[in-house]
Amino acid sequence: MTGHPHPPPRASLIAVIVACGLIGLPLLGLALRAPWPTILDQISRPEVLSALWLSIECSLAATALSFAIGLPLAVWMASETSRWNNVVRALVLLPMVLPPVVGGLALLLAFGRNGVFGQYLDAWFGIALPFSTAGVIVAETWVALPFFVLTAESGLRASDTRAADAAATLGAKPWRILTTITLPMIAPSLQAASILAWARALGEFGATITFAGNLESTTRTMPLAVYTALETSPEAAITLSFVLIAIAAAVLFVLRKRWFPTGRTAR
Amino acid sequence: MTGHPHPPPRASLIAVIVACGLIGLPLLGLALRAPWPTILDQISRPEVLSALWLSIECSLAATALSFAIGLPLAVWMASETSRWNNVVRALVLLPMVLPPVVGGLALLLAFGRNGVFGQYLDAWFGIALPFSTAGVIVAETWVALPFFVLTAESGLRASDTRAADAAATLGAKPWRILTTITLPMIAPSLQAASILAWARALGEFGATITFAGNLESTTRTMPLAVYTALETSPEAAITLSFVLIAIAAAVLFVLRKRWFPTGRTAR
Amino acid sequence: MKLDASIGLRRGALRIDAHLLAGAGETVALVGPNGAGKTSCLHALAGLVRLEHGNVRLGMRLFDDGSAANFIPPEERRLGVVFQDHRLFPAMSVLDNVAYGPRSRGIDKRIARATAQEWLERVGITKRDEKPVALSGGEAARVALARALAYEPDMLLLDEPLAAVDASARVTLESVLRSHLANFEGPRLLVAHDIGDAIALADRLIVLEAGCVIQSGTADELARRPLSNYVADLAGVNRFVGHCQGSIVTIGNAELTVVSPIDGDVVVTLHPRAVSLFPERPTGSPRNVFELRVLHIESLHDRHRVQLTGSLPLVAEVTTASVEALRLHEGRTIFAAIKATELVVSPH
Amino acid sequence: MKLDASIGLRRGALRIDAHLLAGAGETVALVGPNGAGKTSCLHALAGLVRLEHGNVRLGMRLFDDGSAANFIPPEERRLGVVFQDHRLFPAMSVLDNVAYGPRSRGIDKRIARATAQEWLERVGITKRDEKPVALSGGEAARVALARALAYEPDMLLLDEPLAAVDASARVTLESVLRSHLANFEGPRLLVAHDIGDAIALADRLIVLEAGCVIQSGTADELARRPLSNYVADLAGVNRFVGHCQGSIVTIGNAELTVVSPIDGDVVVTLHPRAVSLFPERPTGSPRNVFELRVLHIESLHDRHRVQLTGSLPLVAEVTTASVEALRLHEGRTIFAAIKATELVVSPH
Amino acid sequence: SHDDGSLLIFAAASLQGPFRELAESFAKATGASTPKIHVAGTPQLVLQIREGASVDVFASADTVQMQRVVDFGRVHGDTIVFAKNKLVIVTRPGNPLGIRSLEDLSRDGLRVLLCGPDVPAGRYAREALAKASITVTSVSDEPSVRSVAHKVALGEADAGIVYATDAKALGKRIEHVAIDPRWDVTATYVAANTDGDLGASFVRFLESKDAERILMHHGFETP
Ligand SMILES: Nc1ncnc2c1ncn2[C@@H]1O[C@H](COP(=O)(O)OP(=O)(O)OP(=O)(O)O)[C@@H](O)[C@H]1O
Ligand SMILES: Nc1ncnc2c1ncn2[C@@H]1O[C@H](COP(=O)(O)OP(=O)(O)OP(=O)(O)O)[C@@H](O)[C@H]1O
């Protein structure tokens, strides 16, 4: 970074306090009710461990899928070469506004055993997504993809295309320009996009339970386990939530150095 | 924009097709089941109209709140002047991974009538958030804020600080630099952040029903109405979902020109 | 391989309509005032902006003729472009920036880096692992040049490659360019606003003004008969447009006596060295004497350029000794004499 | 108000330790090779990089002494900075870019815009509503200058303000700067790599090399006794370091006879005009004759600079006529003669 | 009670249909303003009550959950059983696999869907299966009878066990098969006054003839 670190305006501290209050107080409330002494017992229960593992596995898979599908999609949308991209953008955003349960229902209608598309999956390949781990991944991807796409696209739109022009004159084909020039430049956006998609997938509940069902060690991710626990013991649910929170915080902490380096990227 | 429009790599079309399939097929499935002839009757029912109106109102209010709190927060986080910002970032992200129902529970624990903080709200100001429209807004903001903050922060991190340096030498104080130089430069990120937050708020269900309840014309937003309808008539639920989708698509369409101008921003 | 381009396009309010020719191995300098469209022409040749009409040909290849079907994208043109704003890749090390072109051509990473290293050494850059943000302005310019040359292009398009480069390095870079140019088959187009750079490197100058080619030729040809005030400024000569009747040229309020009588509108050019300055009105032979006021004195290395204003705005070049002898200073009134034989008159 | 700065900081591998002085109303040119730290010094003065040690004072005000407590942020320094890379505000119109400084000072929007409009006219920019992306390189440089001047700063810091500006506009801008400078109380620091710009605008030159001030003085002083090869290059003179015994100076393999005998290590400088070239070994008086090979011929306006290589690397300046008469071309062997009286010898 | 003085009633999601009508009918009968009804999953309602929701009447789909509210000390007076619901087997329209009884659910390869054991409907279904000594593995522990019904209707599962009321609400999209009365387990809906007198009047209303008619119309049985 050339130049001096611009101090944030003083007033921003107010926002920090309000936000910490808004978000921190409820978490504090949860923390106060959590039966801490039993938390270790809870965590070591095999069904909790399996839910945890499934959550991590599926959310990472969904993030990877969102990346793989969302990135080229964002590139296509940002390049404005077709007048279809406004239509596609609207389409991609719709899963965000749909209540997850309806999303799950929609997935069933499309990819269920008798679904528009699912019947062929079943008949031709013998693949049934509902009640399977693959179904969890599909549901989470459906929910997470829009977040990835929109964030990545905004990064691409804000990015400076002059270096890309220079790369083109040096013989780089679009694909090479993308991977060597554009993506490194929008790395912060891609990181944010991945985190958003991952967090959304990790916390996904409605679409998963509707589409993939709630089967221990196959489709019961942590949020489903939390929900199930809520039926009988809110305390257990809170404990499980904290496990989820701890996992998320740990992952963010580990990635902190890599994803949020100390200086801003500068040109 | 200097330079020629870089065509997206051909391969990106595959992603477009996959994404359209993944997202479009379920919507198609829904559309096939929707009782289209009755849709007008549905929409004109007063309780649907009130849910629609409430949804729009609350989601916009939540977006505005997310903007007002999230933007200064993002600025503070991106400026790296404190080593607390990693902690704050992790905190802000946690609502994303928490299943919304647990989020609602957490909000109840904090801002409910017996909540850590809510008891004072009630005792001192006579404000009770649960089962009130304000509660819906709080719940939606809680859920939407992290999406806003993370997207805005990524935009800030990717932004070039050289123009900000120049502004400082011209006597601009941090606040003026922010509003006149930095924010216009990261406009695409802010737009994406707002859309994400808005969409998330519009589709919010779990936290709202848990924290604010499901009361017609006070807290029953469209997703809650969809949930309620699902209990008795899936057709009605699908119709309502389409109303929600239509509203979102309409808003995006209206904003299309302003928010997604035809050229990329260039320096 | 020769470049034959007729460039027709619009940039904001500017309409560019320029015909550029450069032979195989020839170096052509594109000069012109700011905003004349030099960079835009270069970008059109590179394929970064599209033609509206006209066409661009390099050797046998048609690059663009305004139609989408015949447009060859930049990555297939094989040109070495140095951008006015450098445009280094911010996320890559300096070495990888220079190795980028060879890598695009499919050259093995190790070899590409070795080539890049050589080019960096040639342009005098030792920072190879730093990111471009850690380069000074002149260092960035050199890396940009190295990057374009390392690509081994068919044509070089250099937009002010030496504008940010210091005096010593300029000599080195000029010799790098020259030695490279010596065994280079393709044409080179060099944008320069500094006539020194243009003369040092180019065989021929093309002057672009407001999107149109005004004049083209060697520096001497330009100085001898500048077709516009800009060219005169560039070549450092005086230029007036007037009307000639017999041997008297009327320029505004002033009258000049010339040797060879022509009738009609004429352009008169005059080298600043042909203007002599006197403290008093000289009594000898020169008939063209004007009483003028000193507007500004600019010191060159060993001479001074004196800008004069009055009935005939003139630039005179005098030695440092005469500046002292005449006690020249801004605002002083002085007599300027011009020998009729030094005036070059041509029909307008 | 005078500037008194002693700048100590590190930039990557470069350690800067420079003392810069500029009196009230004085214009100082900071010259030096690429990567010498000129821009870094300017940024330190502007408060964009912090000092590690040393201090910066303008008039009575202490801007920075390396401690956080005494650091005055850039927005409170009131300086007019022109950046080497312009740094216009991309999202704002050209007019608003220039009006930004006045607006920061709380001036009413209408008045600020009127002021901006005036400054734009002065620098010759007519595009006022366009975004900076629609400007050419030279136009952007002028807007950057207008923006710094419109702020009415206490000190001007100009980083290569004329590097991208064309020949005609350069004259205009120089006069804008000069007329502005005339009734300006504060000091100005001008970074330039072109000695022409530096001489045209500055009262005094400070030469920075590798972060250290090597020499300071007027252009003449620098040319008379260049303290480094860079300064010699800049001033366009030959410079050698050698050992003198009696009246013989040994420089590598070559020996030069000088007039005034000194003993010890010496620096010898010599103007290129004092070198005469002969096709055959001259038989007359000059004792310092060297058989050299022509490395390169550079044409200046009316003269040529001939770079020679051999036992003594020399630069000679000859008229165009002699280039032709001697049939000079690269690679030709020639005899160069130096009059002992033209050699300036000083102890090292 | 709610801000504007009207009653606030918490009702289990499956009670949503009749309670709208019950509220209107109650208003007509007593002249009070129409009570507001908040429907959500019973566990959510219990949480909300625990966290201080100012609710007048709580109508639970389950005695266990009601007991927890009683334990919080929020119940004034007695809890009353105001409705019952039978379990039925649901299949796809036309009953293609010919499922006639609980025993048929244990057939090999049959995909049966039940609610989770922690959900009342799931618990009841398992009780019924246990009574009949039939072992059935559910493909998934569904969160609600509604989602069981939907999935059977969509053909994701071949059969499921839901409440009679849900089967009725889905109408022709689903076929239902009664369970042999021997094995039948009946769900009981309980309500309690959790606030002042107005709440008590609504609880009393639930036992009225009007209420009985409305509940029966929605497929419930009355005690
Ligand atoms: N992207 C653009 N949009 C609109 N106008 C533009 C754009 N780029 C350039 N122009 C205009 O086109 C004209 C020519 O610009 P160009 O950069 O080609 O000039 P130039 O000859 O290179 O000048 P300089 O010597 O200052 O670099 C300028 O007046 C500029 O304002
Ligand atoms: N952000 C940075 N990080 C690391 N090194 C830097 C940074 N900025 C500058 N430098 C180094 O500091 C040295 C001085 O840079 P500076 O820009 O001050 O040079 P300069 O004298 O202005 O040169 P030029 O004439 O090329 O503009 C350079 O070698 C450069 O590599």
Ligand SMILES: [Mg+2]
């Ligand atoms: Mg240009």
Ligand SMILES: [Mg+2]
């Ligand atoms: Mg510099």
